[in-house]
Amino acid sequence: MSLHRSSAWPLTWVAAALIVYASLHPWSGWHWPEGQVFRWVLPKLGFEVANDLVANILGYLPFGLIMCVAHLRSGRGPVVSALMTVMAGSAMSYGLELIQYTIPTRVPSITDWILNTLGMAWGALAALTIHALGLVDVWHRLRERWFIAQAGHGLALLWMWPLGLLFPPPLPLGEGQLLPRMRVLLMEATRDTPLQPWILPADPLTLWSSFHSAVASSSWAPLIESLTTTAGLLAPMCVACAVARPRSLRVTLLSGLALLGIGVTTLSTALNFGPEHAFTWVTMPAALGMSLGAFGGIALVNRSRTTCAVLGVLVVLFLIGLIHLAPLDPYYAQTLQAWENGRFIRFHGLSRWLGILWPYVALFWLLGRLWSRETLGSTEPA
Numbered sequence: 325m326s327l328h329r330s331s332a333w334p335l336t337w338v339a340a341a342l343i344v345y346a347s348l349h350p351w352s353g354w355h356w357p358e359g360q361v362f363r364w365v366l367p368k369l370g371f372e373v374a375n376d377l378v379a380n381i382l383g384y385l386p387f388g389l390i391m392c393v394a395h396l397r398s399g400r401g402p403v404v405s406a407l408m409t410v411m412a413g414s415a416m417s418y419g420l421e422l423i424q425y426t427i428p429t430r431v432p433s434i435t436d437w438i439l440n441t442l443g444m445a446w447g448a449l450a451a452l453t454i455h456a457l458g459l460v461d462v463w464h465r466l467r468e469r470w471f472i473a474q475a476g477h478g479l480a481l482l483w484m485w486p487l488g489l490l491f492p493p494p495l496p497l498g499e500g501q502l503l504p505r506m507r508v509l510l511m512e513a514t515r516d517t518p519l520q521p522w523i524l525p526a527d528p529l530t531l532w533s534s535f536h537s538a539v540a541s542s543s544w545a546p547l548i549e550s551l552t553t554t555a556g557l558l559a560p561m562c563v564a565c566a567v568a569r570p571r572s573l574r575v576t577l578l579s580g581l582a583l584l585g586i587g588v589t590t591l592s593t594a595l596n597f598g599p600e601h602a603f604t605w606v607t608m609p610a611a612l613g614m615s616l617g618a619f620g621g622i623a624l625v626n627r628s629r630t631t632c633a634v635l636g637v638l639v640v641l642f643l644i645g646l647i648h649l650a651p652l653d654p655y656y657a658q659t660l661q662a663w664e665n666g667r668f669i670r671f672h673g674l675s676r677w678l679g680i681l682w683p684y685v686a687l688f689w690l691l692g693r694l695w696s697r698e699t700l701g702s703t704e705p706a
Contacts, residue, residue, distance in 0.1 A: 332394035334480035339387040340416065342674055346383070347420040350429060357425040366421055366434035380439035381446065388413055388447020396455050397464070406448040413444030472629065474696065475567035477689055481682070482581075485560045488679030489588040492596050494650035495549050496610040497556025497585055497617075500640075500683035501647045546609040548649050553613025554620065555643035557585055561621045562636030563686055566629050566693055578621040586614070629693075636690040640683050 388409050395405035417440035424430035454460055471479070488499050564577040594602035624632055 332390055332397055332476075334477050335483065336387070336391045336394050338480065338484065339390055343383060343387060343416070344420065345674055348423060348427060348430070350427075353428045354426050355428065362425050364422075366418075366432050366437055368435060369431065369433050377435070377439060380436050381443040384413055384417070384440045384443030385447040385450070388444035389451045390447075391444075392448040392451035393454070393460060396451065396460060402452050402455060406445075406452055409448040409451075410441065410444050413447075414441040417441060417444075470569055470573050471567050472569065474693070478563055478567040478693075481563050481686055481689060482560060482577075484678055485581075485682060486584050486588040487675055488682045489585065489675075490592050491676035491679055492589075492592045492605075493556075493679055494647065495552045495556075496589055496605050496613065498552040498643070498647045498650060499556060499679040500644045500681075501650065502644075502680050502684065503648060505680060548646060549607070549609035550613040550616065552643065552646040552650070553610050554616040555639050555646060557582065557614060557617030558620045558639045559636065559643055559683060559686060560585075561617070561624055562632050562639055563690065565624045565627065565632035566636060566690065571625055574625050578618075578624070582614070582618050582621065633690050633693045637687060637694070640687045640690065644683055644687075 391412065392405050392409040395408055396402065400408070414437070417437050421432040421434075421437050424432045467475070489497065493499055494501055560581050561578050564581060565574055568574045568577055589605055590602050593605050597604065624635070627635070
């Protein structure tokens, strides 16, 4: 049995969380359904929307594929893996459909449940096909040669990083601005309660004009933008170098991350402001930050995995501090909300939360690597 920890299980839990979030959105207006409304047997709607039918299948297909691969990587047989995958996905879908009785804006449907189960079955079939062709074993052998044994969660982090950039951050590659969002959620939770005066200032406009916005609007703004972009690119690079073994793979990963950061940022800008404005994010400070991040990545190629993990912790902390210096513009936030509810309505703000939380998850993972015996004992340049 290999000591390598598969990235399939972390990705499975992430996929499950995304499906739960999207299925129960907008997570408001909860009420207990009346007896004559609630039924254990799901109702069939009188009309079906073609896009929803396709989305129900496609939403669960990758979930089924990843979960089935995870079962296969855990040593289970093909038949058992497929059955456990389809049964787990079908049960989760049925439970979510029942919960939708409590959300006024969602309607449970037996058609949705059947299509979700079908998506899980197709995903499991795809996984079994990949497994039968030997591609899973090929990837397993390459992973043993390319990555450290405990690389599963690190690889999952690298997969999730570009998804967080789909919701345009305050500054290019500037993920992790958590505190303002948490304050807004706290304000909503304490509305019309005795705690509200402690959370909401007398003049709500002061929420957008605190000391950090004054700093960011001064002559320091270009420097903050450059350093934020640099740290935003270096953070995933440090994660990559903390799990990769050969230098050639590190060079490939670092180049891919740089191109991915540019490509996804351009895509999100185009979707938000229109194709003609796709490259408006490429300001002089942002371009300088991308260059500094790329040069920093070159310096990581020959460093040990322990050194890369230590540098990663420092870079992520630096990124979190810098992004909270970015100005909070309510009009920009309103624009992003309109974008969220438009073309990419099915994301339901998921990419925004991925971008907000990614640096914190990466920080915990890097600290975990430093505490692990393998990382602490590894001092050779991989």
